[in-house]
Amino acid sequence: MTHGLSIENDQKAAKVQFNAQDPHKQTIVLVGIMGAGKSSVGRRLAQELKIPFFDSDDEVEKAASMTIPEIFSKHGEEEFRRVEARVIERLLEEPRMILATGGGAFMNEATREIMQKNAITVWLNADLETLWRRVSKKGGRPLLKKENPKQVLADLLTLRKPIYALADYEVASIDGPHKTTVDAVRSALNV
């Protein structure tokens, strides 16, 4: 039946449109483990693209008027995760931006669904040695304040990798100038 066919086609067209992703129009969310470069690469990417940059960790700190280590020690990780999820949901209602997330944010299924629906997700990936070198330079990451922080990082990486792999794009965050990784993201997304 012609009429039936045309409805079916319209529905298909609507579906394609609904799922269409456009890195030129949508927020670009950077995910990946601690030290992947979400914050530092994200800031530079936003500068190049001349769009706003937000870091969910900074926004959580502002919302709580506390540093992340303080939130962890005074209220615990669960409370941090609750605030983090709320902050990201709010940011994804804003106009297009580059959003650097904290390394655990993408593990939350609801948050991940919101990101995948409203944004382009990019996994910055790096090997353990590179990550370890980077995170050892600076403290401020409560999850690594443990007896064997390198092992903690390795275990987290093993646990989280299959989830990060659900991102729309994977980009290698290799050592060298940040610009190399910024260029790699731009070329993957064609922005």
Ligand SMILES: Nc1ncnc2c1ncn2[C@@H]1O[C@H](COP(=O)(O)OP(=O)(O)O)[C@@H](O)[C@H]1O
């Ligand atoms: N692709 C990269 N090239 C060079 N240095 C990097 C790169 N990514 C991160 N770094 C460095 O590693 C450290 C951690 O990076 P950061 O952006 O804070 O990572 P994340 O926000 O993913 O935890 C910083 O000192 C940063 O300058």
Ligand SMILES: O=C(O)C1=C[C@@H](OP(=O)(O)O)[C@@H](O)[C@H](O)C1
């Ligand atoms: O991996 C994680 O669970 C965390 C990563 C941190 O952000 P970065 O990935 O930017 O270091 C920060 O959100 C918090 O310390 C917890």
Ligand SMILES: [Mg+2]
């Ligand atoms: Mg960061």
